[in-house]
Amino acid sequence: MAELTELTLKAALDGLAAKDFSAEELARAHLEAIEAANPQLNAFVLTTPEAALEGARRSDARRARGEAGPLEGAALGVKDLFATEGVRTTAASRILGDFKPPYESTVTANLWRDGAVMLGKLNLDEFAMGSSNETSAFGPVVNPWKGRGSNQALTPGGSSGGSAAAVAADLCLGATATDTGGSIRQPAAFTGTVGIKPTYGRCSRFGIVAFASSLDQAGPIAKTVEDAALLLRSMAGHDPKDSTSLPVETPDFAAAVQRSVKGLRIGVPEEYRLDGMAPEIAAMWDQGIAWLKDAGCEIRSVRLPHTRYALPAYYIVAPAEASSNLARYDGMRFGYRGEGRSLSEVYEATRGEGFGAEVKRRILIGAYVLSAGYYDAYYLKAQKVRRRIVQDFETAFQEVDALLTPTAPSAAFGLGERVADPIAMYLNDVFTVTTNLAGLPGLSLPAALDAQGLPLGLQVIGRALDEETVFAVAGALEKAAGFRAKPERWWA
Amino acid sequence: MSTTTAPAPYRIQGRTGEWEVVIGLEVHAQVASQAKLFSGASTAFGAGPNEHVSLVDAAFPGMLPVINRFCVEQAVRTGLGLRARINLKSRFDRKNYFYPDLPAGYQISQYKDPVVGEGELEVTRDDGSTFKVGIERLHLEQDAGKSLHDQDPNWTYVDLNRAGVALMEIVSRPDLRSPEEAAAYVKTLRQLVRYLGTCDGDMEKGNLRADVNVSVRKPGGPLGARCEIKNVNSMRFIQQAIAYEARRQVEILEDGGSIDQETRLYDPIRGETRSMRSKEEAHDYRYFPDPDLLPLELDPDWVRAIEATLPELPDAKRSRLMRQYGLSAYDATVLVSDPERAAFFETAAKGRDPKLVVNWVSNDLVGRLSGEGKDIADSPIPPEHIGELVQLIEEGVISSKIAKTVFDRMWAGEGAPRAIVDRHGLVQVTDTGLIEAAVERLIAAHPDKAEAVKAKPQAIGWFVGQVMKETGGKANPAAVNDILKAKLGV
Numbered sequence: 010m011a012e013l014t015e016l017t018l019k020a021a022l023d024g025l026a027a028k029d030f031s032a033e034e035l036a037r038a039h040l041e042a043i044e045a046a047n048p049q050l051n052a053f054v055l056t057t058p059e060a061a062l063e064g065a066r067r068s069d070a071r072r073a074r075g076e077a078g079p080l081e082g083a084a085l086g087v088k089d090l091f092a093t094e095g096v097r098t099t100a101a102s103r104i105l106g107d108f109k110p111p112y113e114s115t116v117t118a119n120l121w122r123d124g125a126v127m128l129g130k131l132n133l134d135e136f137a138m139g140s141s142n143e144t145s146a147f148g149p150v151v152n153p154w155k156g157r158g159s160n161q162a163l164t165p166g167g168s169s170g171g172s173a174a175a176v177a178a179d180l181c182l183g184a185t186a187t188d189t190g191g192s193i194r195q196p197a198a199f200t201g202t203v204g205i206k207p208t209y210g211r212c213s214r215f216g217i218v219a220f221a222s223s224l225d226q227a228g229p230i231a232k233t234v235e236d237a238a239l240l241l242r243s244m245a246g247h248d249p250k251d252s253t254s255l256p257v258e259t260p261d262f263a264a265a266v267q268r269s270v271k272g273l274r275i276g277v278p279e280e281y282r283l284d285g286m287a288p289e290i291a292a293m294w295d296q297g298i299a300w301l302k303d304a305g306c307e308i309r310s311v312r313l314p315h316t317r318y319a320l321p322a323y324y325i326v327a328p329a330e331a332s333s334n335l336a337r338y339d340g341m342r343f344g345y346r347g348e349g350r351s352l353s354e355v356y357e358a359t360r361g362e363g364f365g366a367e368v369k370r371r372i373l374i375g376a377y378v379l380s381a382g383y384y385d386a387y388y389l390k391a392q393k394v395r396r397r398i399v400q401d402f403e404t405a406f407q408e409v410d411a412l413l414t415p416t417a418p419s420a421a422f423g424l425g426e427r428v429a430d431p432i433a434m435y436l437n438d439v440f441t442v443t444t445n446l447a448g449l450p451g452l453s454l455p456a457a458l459d460a461q462g463l464p465l466g467l468q469v470i471g472r473a474l475d476e477e478t479v480f481a482v483a484g485a486l487e488k489a490a491g492f493r494a495k496p497e498r499w500w501a
Numbered sequence: 502m503s504t505t506t507a508p509a510p511y512r513i514q515g516r517t518g519e520w521e522v523v524i525g526l527e528v529h530a531q532v533a534s535q536a537k538l539f540s541g542a543s544t545a546f547g548a549g550p551n552e553h554v555s556l557v558d559a560a561f562p563g564m565l566p567v568i569n570r571f572c573v574e575q576a577v578r579t580g581l582g583l584r585a586r587i588n589l590k591s592r593f594d595r596k597n598y599f600y601p602d603l604p605a606g607y608q609i610s611q612y613k614d615p616v617v618g619e620g621e622l623e624v625t626r627d628d629g630s631t632f633k634v635g636i637e638r639l640h641l642e643q644d645a646g647k648s649l650h651d652q653d654p655n656w657t658y659v660d661l662n663r664a665g666v667a668l669m670e671i672v673s674r675p676d677l678r679s680p681e682e683a684a685a686y687v688k689t690l691r692q693l694v695r696y697l698g699t700c701d702g703d704m705e706k707g708n709l710r711a712d713v714n715v716s717v718r719k720p721g722g723p724l725g726a727r728c729e730i731k732n733v734n735s736m737r738f739i740q741q742a743i744a745y746e747a748r749r750q751v752e753i754l755e756d757g758g759s760i761d762q763e764t765r766l767y768d769p770i771r772g773e774t775r776s777m778r779s780k781e782e783a784h785d786y787r788y789f790p791d792p793d794l795l796p797l798e799l800d801p802d803w804v805r806a807i808e809a810t811l812p813e814l815p816d817a818k819r820s821r822l823m824r825q826y827g828l829s830a831y832d833a834t835v836l837v838s839d840p841e842r843a844a845f846f847e848t849a850a851k852g853r854d855p856k857l858v859v860n861w862v863s864n865d866l867v868g869r870l871s872g873e874g875k876d877i878a879d880s881p882i883p884p885e886h887i888g889e890l891v892q893l894i895e896e897g898v899i900s901s902k903i904a905k906t907v908f909d910r911m912w913a914g915e916g917a918p919r920a921i922v923d924r925h926g927l928v929q930v931t932d933t934g935l936i937e938a939a940v941e942r943l944i945a946a947h948p949d950k951a952e953a954v955k956a957k958p959q960a961i962g963w964f965v966g967q968v969m970k971e972t973g974g975k976a977n978p979a980a981v982n983d984i985l986k987a988k989l990g991v
Contacts, residue, residue, distance in 0.1 A: 092563045105562070112556060114563060216563040223792035251565050252794050330792055333595050336606020337560040341659070352657075356599060379597070379787035388789060 013038040014179040018083055018236035021182055025072065025082045032072070032082030032126060035182075036065035039084045039128055043180045045501035052165075052175040054089050054147045055097055056129035064126040071124065078124030080243050086181035088172050089130040090137055091117050091227075092216040096127075100218040101145035102135045104338045104363030106345040114216025115248045116185060116227045123243040128181050132171030135365045136335065137192055137220045140437040142170025143428055144367040152200060152421050153178040153496035156461035163421040163463070166196030166437075172230045173200040177496060183231040183240045187217060189224045190323050191417070191441025194453035197230050198416035198466025201455040201494060203237045203483070204230040206441075208474050209448030210255035211241075213248030219334040221327040222253075224445040234454055234483045238262035241476070257474060265477035266484035271305030273482065276409030280316035281440060283418065289459045290415045297413055297456055297467045300489035301482065311405040311412070315397040316443060322398070323442040324435055325378050325391035331368075332375025338363060370431065399447045406472050411482045414440050416453040416466035440468060450476045452483050455492045464494065508626075511679030513717065515751045521720040522747040523727075524683050524713065525675035528690055529668045530700040531644070531708040532575045538643050538667035539566030539609060546706055550649075550660040558665040560604035565793050568593075572667040573797065574807060575699040576616050576641050579669055581808050582697045583636050585620025589799045591640075597787040601659050602646035610670075612788045615640035616797060622673075623816045624682070624689040625837075629830030631816075634686050635674030644668050669700065675714065675724070680740035687711060687736060692815050696840055710734040715746045717754065725750070726760040730767050730774055742767035746774045818843060826855035835863050842867065842877045848884035853891045861887050865908055882911045890918040900978055902969075903927050930976040933984060939971050940964070940981075940988050951989055958991045 013035055016024065024030055040058045047053050061084070068082045092098050092110035099105045117127070134144040141164035142150040150170040152163040154177065165174040169186035173196030176184050186193040188206035197204030205228045212227040219225060229240035242262050248254040277298060282291070302308055340346030340359030347358025364372070378387035405412065417437055427433045444451040450473070453466040467486060471479035513520040537544055540557035557564045580587050594612040617639035625631050646664035650657050671690065677683045691709055694700035702709045711734075716727035730746060733739050745767075750760050764783070765774040778784075813821070815837045822833040822843065836843045836859065850858040866887065870880060890907060893899045899907060899922055910921045922928055930936065943964060944951045954960045961982075968981045 098562070100562070108562070110561065110563070112561070112563075214563070215565050218562040219793075221792070250567060252567050253792075329789060333597050333607050333787070333789070336597060336599065337562070337604060339599060339601070339606060341601050342559055342604060343561065352601070376787060379789050381785045381787075384787075384789070 014042045016182070017232045018182040018239060019233070022080070022083060022239075026077070032065040032068040032084075033062060035082060036061045036084045036126055036128065039181055042178075042501070043128065043175075046178055046180055049500035050151050050153060050174050050178055050180075051148055052132055052150050052171040052178065052180060053086065053129045054099065054101065054132045054145075054171070057096060057127060060096070061126055061128050068124055068126055078122065080120060080239065081124030083125040083182050084128050085120060085125050086128055086131045086172060086175045086184040087117055088133055088169055088184065088186050090133055090187055090218045091185055092218070093117055093127065093130065096130065098130070098218070099146070100136045101133045101147055102364065102368065103146045104345045104359070105343070108344050110216070112216060115213035115250065116217065116244045118216075119246060120185070120240075120243050125243070131169075131175055131184055134168035134170065134192075135368050136218065136331070137168040137187055137189055137225075138331070138367050138371055139167040140191070140195060140434050141422075141424070141427065142167040142196075143424060144365050146365060149424050150174045151424070153500065154200060154421060154463055155496070155499065156463060159461070162424045164199065164424050166199035166417070166421065168192040169196045169204070169230060173197055173202050173204070176200070176202045176230050176232060178500065183229055183236055185227060185244065186230045187220075187225055187227050188441075188445065189220050189226075189327060190445050191438040193228045193230060194441050194451055194466065194468060195417045195437055197453040198455070198464065199421040201464030201492065201496070202230050202232060203234050203452070203454045203487075204228060205237050205241060205452040205476070205479070206444065206450065207241060207245060207476055208255070208450045209445075210253050211245045211259075211450070211474070211476070213246070213251040213254045215248055215250040215254075221330040222334060223330060224323075224327055226445070234452075234480060234487045235263055235266045237452070238266050238480050255474070260477055262476060262480050265480040268477070268481035268484070269305070270301065270481050270485040273306045273411065273478065274409040275301050275306045275308050275482065276311035276405050276412040277308060278311050278313045278316065278405070278412055278414060280313050281414045283439070287419055289420075289457075290418060290465060293457045293465045293467065294413070294415050297486060300486055301413065304485045304489065306482075309409050311409055313398075313401040313405060313443070315394060315401050318394045319398055319443045319446055320435065320439055322391040322394035323438065323446060324374070325387050326395065326446070328371040328375035329379050329388050330375070332372045332379065335364075335368065335372055367431075395446045398443055402443075402447045402449060410472075411478050412470040413482070414468045414470065416440060416468040420459045420461065420463035420465055444470050449473055450479050452479050454483050454487055454490075455494075456486065456490045457492070458494055462494075464492075508630075510720070511681070512720070513747055513751050515755050517755050519720060520717045520747070520751045521722075522678060522743065523675050523716045523718060523724060524677035524679075524743055525727075526673045526677065526683060526686060526714070527712040528671045528673075528687060529710050529712070530579075530671060530690075530694055530702070532572045532641075532667035532669055533698060533700050534569065534572050534575065534667055536569055536571070537665040538569050538572050538641065540665050542665065544666050548662055550658070551662060554661040554664065558604065558661055560606070566609060566791070568794065568797065569667065572641060573616065573799075575667075576639060576669050577799065577804055577807050578697050578811065579671070579694060579699045580617030580620065580639050581804075581811055582693050582699075582814055583617070583620035583622055583639065583671075585636055585639065586618035587799065587804050588614065588616055588618055589801060589804070590614070591616040591797045593641075593791045593794045593797065594788045595791045598784045600645070600648070601657065602648045602661070602664065604646070604661065604664060608643050608645065609791055609794070610642035611640035616799075622686070622689060622693065624686045625816070625819065625834055626681070626685050627834070629834040632682070634676045637672040637674055639669055639671045642668050642670055675716075680743040683713065683743055684736045684740050687739060689815070692838060696812055696815055704734050704736070707734055711739055713739060713742055713746075715743055715750070716760070717747050717750045725754075726762050728760065728763055728765050728774070730765050731777060733767050738767055738769050741769070741772055742774055745772060749774065812840070815840075822846075826850060826859075828855060828859055832859045832863065839877060845877050845880070845884045849887040849891070851888060853888050854895060857891045857894065858887065861891060861908075865905075869912065881914055886911055886917055893918055893922060897929060897977060898922060899927055899929050900974075902974060902978075903929060927975065930972050933980060936968065936972070936976055936980055936984050937988075939968050939976075940984050943967050944988060954989050954991060961985055961989065961991065964989070
C-alpha cells in the first residue's frame with residue numbers, strides 16, 4: 010500500500026476515478042506514512058486520523074453516488090495558519106494555546122467543497138514569521154532531504170516548512186500554505202516541490218491567521234506543476250468576507266500547464282544577479298533560460314531598478330502590519346493567558362510568555378516604524394518604495410510576458426545555522442519579497458540538484474491575475490528539467 | 502427673517518480682568534443602522550451582555566472587516582445635511598491601543614482621509630436667534646465595547662455589544678464661545694441628524710455624546726492651550742463641564758501657571774473635571790491605513806441620489822415657517838425642534854389662522870403631552886381636529902374659553918370638535934336679545950354695581966363674569982362687552 014503515497018495528486022485522482030483504490034485506502038496510506046515519519050520530520054503538529062478516515066468514507070460515498078468533486082478523495086495537509094472548524098489551530102504559537110476555531114477558513118472550505126480530505130495540521134514558523142521553520146513553538150521541521158553523505162538535519166525552509174516537507178516526504182498529496190515574503194516558494198525550492206503564491210486577492214484571507222494583511226496570500230505546495238494548478242483552482246475564488254479578495258473568475262489553471270510557450274517573451278531581471286551568487290544557483294538559472302529558449306521563448310534582459318530596496322521595505326511593511334494584527338492576542342478572549350495582578354501584568358505575562366523571540370522582534374520593529382516621529386521615515390518611505398517596485402514590474406511586463414529568477418539564494422541550510430543572525434535569515438527572501446510587495450503571482454519549481462544533491466528552485470513571476478502564463482512557463486520548465494529526484498527515506 | 506442679535510458675550514471675571522472661553526466639540530453620533538460598521542452583528546439596544554457580538558467584533562484570528570454600505574450612506578447623508586464636502590475617496594486607518602474592550606487592539610477609524618470634509622451648521626439658540634459654526638470633518642469609526650468595573654470586587658467584565666457599532670465623529674471648529682452656545686450647537690446638530698434619520702440622537706443611551714475641547718484666552722487674544730473633556734453625555738453636563746473647566750483654567754493662568762494639554766473626565770456628581778492622562782502619558786496610536794480594507798470610493802451619482810432624498814432641513818424649515826405662516830422666530834424654532842410637530846402644525850394650519858394654531862399645538866397640546874411624557878406622535882388628537890377647533894373659534898361658534906372645554910373632551914377621545922360642540926350644546930350665544938335680557942336683569946338687580954362701573958370702567962368685568970355665568974359660558978364675550986357698555990353708558 011505504501012506506493013499510494015508516491016502518487017501525484019493527479020495520478021491519485023485518476024486512480025480514484027478508475028476505482029483502482031478508495032479514498033479511504035488513500036487516506037489510510039497517508040496516515041500510516043505520517044505516523045512513521047512524523048517523529049523524525051515533525052511536519053504535522055496535529056493529525057486528525059478519525060476525521061480523515063470518516064471524511065474519506067464520505068468521499069467514497071459521494072463518488073459512488075456520482076457526485077465526485079474535482080478533488081474528490083484527495084488527502085491533503087493544512088498549514089496550521091488556516092482556521093479549521095473544531096480542529097485546533099495554533100499558528101505554531103503558544104499564545105493560541107488549544108484554540109479551536111468555531112469557523113473554517115474560506116480556502117480550506119473550498120477544498121472540502123471540492124471533495125478533498127484533511128489529514129491534519131502542518132507545522133510552520135510561529136505566525137508564519139521565519140524562513141527556516143525554526144521559530145515554531147512545536148520545534149523545527151526537518152527537511153526530508155539531506156546532503157549527500159551527510160547526516161546533518163536541514164531546514165525545509167519557512168514559513169510553510171511543514172507543508173513543503175510533508176509533500177516532499179509523500180505524507181500528503183498536496184498541502185495548503187501561505188506566502189507573505191516567500192513562505193510558499195522558498196520551502197518549495199528547499200524540498201524539491203512546487204509552490205505558487207497567486208496574485209494578491211486570488212485566494213480569500215478569511216480564516217487565515219493574519220501576519221501582514223497586505224502581503225499574505227494562500228497557495229498550494231504540490232508535487233508537480235499540474236498538481237499545484239489543480240489545488241489552486243479549488244482554493245481560489247472571490248469571497249465577499251474578504252474586502253481585498255478580487256471579484257474575478259478562476260481560470261482552469263491545469264489546462265494552462267499544457268499550453269505552448271512558443272513565442273512568449275521571458276524577462277531575466279539583471280538586478281537579481283547578485284554579487285557573490287552561488288555558482289550553482291547561477292548555473293541553474295542559466296539552464297532555465299536555455300530550456301525556455303529551446304521551447305521557443307524569446308529571452309530578454311529586463312531592469313527592475315528598485316529591487317535592492319525591496320527587502321528593507323518588506324521588513325518595514327510586514328512587521329508594521331504584524332504589530333497591529335497580533336495585538337488581538339491579549340489573553341482576554343481565547344488562547345493562552347498569563348497570570349498577573351493588574352491588567353498590564355496580565356498583558357505582559359500573556360504576550361511575554363505566549364510569543365516567541367522572532368515574533369516579539371517583529372512586533373517591536375513594527376511598533377517602532379509606526380510610532381510618532383518615525384512613521385514618515387520608515388513606514389511611509391517603505392510604501393513609496395513599494396509603489397516603485399510595482400512600477401518596475403509594470404514597466405518590465407510591457408516588454409515581457411513572464412520573468413524567470415532563482416527562488417532562493419541558496420539550497421536548504423542546516424538547522425540552527427542562521428538562528429543567531431536574523432539578517433542572514435531575512436536574506437533568504439531576497440528573490441521572493443518583490444512579488445509580495447507588488448501582489449504578483451510567483452511559482453517555484455525544482456530545477457536541479459546542487460553538488461550536495463539538494464534541490465534548487467526556479468521562480469516564474471507573472472502579471473497580476475495571469476497565473477495561466479506562469480503555469481504554462483512552469484509546465485515547460487518542468488518538462489525540460491525532468492526533475493525526478495526524491496529524498497532518500499531515512500525517516501521510516 | 503431670523504434674528505442674529507447675539508446675546509452679551511460670555512465672559513469669565515478673573516482677578517486680572519475678563520476671559521473668553523473657546524470651545525470646539527467632537528460629537529460621536531451612533532449611526533442609526535441595524536448592523537455594525539464592519540460585521541453583520543446587530544446593534545439593538547438593551548440585549549444581554551455579549552449577545553450581539555460576531556467573531557469579527559471579538560477579533561477572532563483570521564476574521565476580516567467588510568464595510569457596511571448603509572453606514573457609509575448615513576455618513577454621506579449627514580455630510581450633505583451639514584452642507585459639507587463629500588470626499589469621493591476616503592480611507593480607513595487603524596488606531597492602535599490595548600484595552601480589553603477593544604478586542605482587535607485597534608479601532609478602525611478615518612484618521613487622515615475622512616469621508617466628509619468641511620461644512621457648516623447654522624445653530625439656533627432657544628430664543629430663535631442663530632449663529633454659524635464651522636464643521637471641520639465627519640468621519641466613520643467603530644465604537645469600543647464596555648468595561649464593567651462595578652460587577653465584582655476583583656474582576657472587570659467586558660460587554661462587546663457596542664464593539665464595532667458605527668459612529669460618526671463630527672468635529673467642529675473652535676467657534677463656540679460659551680457653555681450655552683456649546684449646548685445649542687449639540688442641540689442643533691442632534692436635531693439635524695434626527696431630521697436626516699442618520700442617528701436617533703438619544704443621549705441617555707449614549708447614542709450621541711461629545712468630547713469637549715476647552716481653552717481660555719483674553720478676549721480676542723491668541724488661542725490658549727486646550728484640554729479635552731472626554732465622553733460627556735448630556736446637554737447639562739456639557740455646560741457644567743465647560744463652565745468648571747474654563748474657571749479652572751483661568752485660576753491656573755491667573756496664579757501664573759500654564760495649562761497642560763491633557764485629556765480630562767467630567768464627574769457629574771462632584772461637578773468637576775479630573776485629569777485622565779497628560780500629554781506625556783498620551784497614547785502613541787501608531788495610525789496606519791488598515792490593510793484589510795480597500796480605500797472607500799464613492800460614485801458621484803450615488804452621492805447625488807442620496808442628496809435627492811434629503812428632507813427639508815431644520816434651518817430651511819424654520820425660515821419657511823416664518824415666511825409662509827408669519828410665525829415668530831421663537832414659535833418657528835419650537836415647532837422645528839421636532840419634525841413631527843412641525844408637520845402636525847402644517848396639517849392643522851391648512852386654511853386657518855397660523856398663530857392661533859401654533860398656540861394650540863405648542864402650548865395646549867404639546868404642553869399636555871409632555872406632562873404625560875409623550876411626543877406629538879402619541880397625540881390622541883389628530884391635526885385635522887385642531888384645525889377644526891381653530892375654525893370654530895374663527896367662525897365665532899365657540900369662544901376661546903369654550904374651546905378649552907372642547908379640547909379637554911377631544912383629549913378624552915370624544916372625537917371631532919364640531920360634533921362635541923353640537924352634542925354638548927356648547928355653541929356660543931350670539932343672540933343679542935338673549936344677552937340684552939340678561940344684562941338688563943343684572944343692572945336692575947345690582948344698581949350699586951352699575952353705578953360703580955360708571956366711576957371705574959374696569960369694574961365692568963364683574964358684569965361680564967355674571968353674564969357668562971348665566972349663559973353657561975356660551976355668550977360671545979365681544980357681544981357681551983358691547984351690550985354692557987351700551988347699557989351702562991361707559
